[in-house]
Amino acid sequence: MSVVLQKLLEVFKSVGPLLLVVCALQVTLVHAPTQLFLQFAVGSILAIVGLTMLFLGVDLGLLSMGKYIGGALPKRGSLVLIASAAVAIGFASTVSEPDVLVLSQQIEQAAHGSMASHVVLYVIALGLAFLATLAMLRIVFGWPMKYLLVAGYGSALMLAAWVPPRYVSLAFDAGSVTTGVLSAPVLIAMAMGVSSVLAKRTAISDGFGLVGLASIGPVIALLLMGVLGS
Amino acid sequence: MHHITIIARDVVLAIVPLALLFLLFQVFLLKLPLREVAAVLKGTLIASFGLFLFLLGVGLAFLPFGRAIGMALASLDRSWPLLTMGALLGF
Numbered sequence: 245m246s247v248v249l250q251k252l253l254e255v256f257k258s259v260g261p262l263l264l265v266v267c268a269l270q271v272t273l274v275h276a277p278t279q280l281f282l283q284f285a286v287g288s289i290l291a292i293v294g295l296t297m298l299f300l301g302v303d304l305g306l307l308s309m310g311k312y313i314g315g316a317l318p319k320r321g322s323l324v325l326i327a328s329a330a331v332a333i334g335f336a337s338t339v340s341e342p343d344v345l346v347l348s349q350q351i352e353q354a355a356h357g358s359m360a361s362h363v364v365l366y367v368i369a370l371g372l373a374f375l376a377t378l379a380m381l382r383i384v385f386g387w388p389m390k391y392l393l394v395a396g397y398g399s400a401l402m403l404a405a406w407v408p409p410r411y412v413s414l415a416f417d418a419g420s421v422t423t424g425v426l427s428a429p430v431l432i433a434m435a436m437g438v439s440s441v442l443a444k445r446t447a448i449s450d451g452f453g454l455v456g457l458a459s460i461g462p463v464i465a466l467l468l469m470g471v472l473g474s
Numbered sequence: 475m476h477h478i479t480i481i482a483r484d485v486v487l488a489i490v491p492l493a494l495l496f497l498l499f500q501v502f503l504l505k506l507p508l509r510e511v512a513a514v515l516k517g518t519l520i521a522s523f524g525l526f527l528f529l530l531g532v533g534l535a536f537l538p539f540g541r542a543i544g545m546a547l548a549s550l551d552r553s554w555p556l557l558t559m560g561a562l563l564g565f
Contacts, residue, residue, distance in 0.1 A: 280542060283539075301521025305519075333492075
C-alpha cells in the first residue's frame with residue numbers, strides 16, 4: 245500500500261506546479277466559465293489517479309517485461325531476432341504511449357479531419373520502430389553514438405528544408421512525445437538487458453541513448469509523410 | 475458516453491499488441507515461471523486502466539482548458555505574457 249502512496253506523491257509533485265499555475269491563470273487572466281473550470285478540476289483528479297496507476301503498472305509489470313525480453317535477445321546470437329524484436333517492441337510501446345495518443349488526437353482535431361489520428365499514430369510508431377532498431381544494432385556493434393546522431397538529425401534538418409512548414413512543427417513535436425511514461429522505461433529496460441548480456445559493454449554508455457536516437461525516427465517519418473503528401 | 479467508448483477502444487488497441495508480443499516472447503523464447511508472467515500481466519492490466527483514466531482526464535481537463543488559456547493569452551496585445559507563460563507551463 246505504501247508503494248501506491250509513494251507513486252501518488254510522485255505524481256502530485258510533478259502535476260502540482262502545473263495545477264497551481266493553471267489556477268493562478270484562471271483568476272488573473274483567463275476567467276473561463278465556472279463550468280469549464282469545474283470540468284478541469286474533475287479531469288485533473290481522473291488524470292492524477294490514472295497516472296498513478298500507470299506508473300504503478302509500469303513498475304510492477306512493464307519494466308520487467310522490457311528487461312526479460314532485452315536479456316533474452318542476445319543469447320541466441322541472432323541479429324535478425326534482435327532487429328525484429330526492436331521493431332516490434334518499438335512499434336507496440338509507441339502505439340500505447342499516452343503522450344503520442346494525445347498528440348495524434350490533437351493533430352486530427354486541429355487539421356479538421358484532413359489527417360486521421362490513427363494514420364499519424366502509426367507513422368510516428370513506424371518511425372520510432374525503425375530508429376530503435378538502428379539504435380539496438382548500435383549497442384551490438386558498438387558504433388559511436390555521435391555518427392548516428394549527426395546522420396539522424398542531419399537528414400531531419402535536410403527534409404525540414406523542403407516540406408511545407410506545418411509538417412515541420414508537427415514532426416518535431418512528434419519526436420518529443422515518444423519519450424513518455426510508457427515507452428521510455430520499456431525501451432531503456434530492453435537496451436539495458438541487451439547491453440548487460442553482451443560482454444565488454446557498459447550499461448551507462450550503451451544502455452542509454454536508445455530513446456534519444458529512437459525519438460528522431462518519428463521526426464523523420466512525419467517529414468517524409470509531408471514530402472509524400474504535398 | 476460516446477467519448478468513453480472511444481477512449482476505451484484506444485486503450486485496448488494500445489495495450490493488446492504489447493501484451494500479445496510479450497506472450498509470444500514468453501512462449502517461444504523466455505519461458506519464464508508462471509509467477510513472473512502473472513506479475514507482468516497484472517502490471518500491464520493496472521497500467522491500461524491507468525491509461526484509460528489518464529486519457530479521460532486529459533480530454534476533460536487539459537485540452538479544453540489549455541485552449542482557453544492559449545486563446546486568452548493570444549488575444550492580449552502584448553507578447554511578453556505569452557512568452558512568460560510558455561516558459562512557466564513548459565517548466
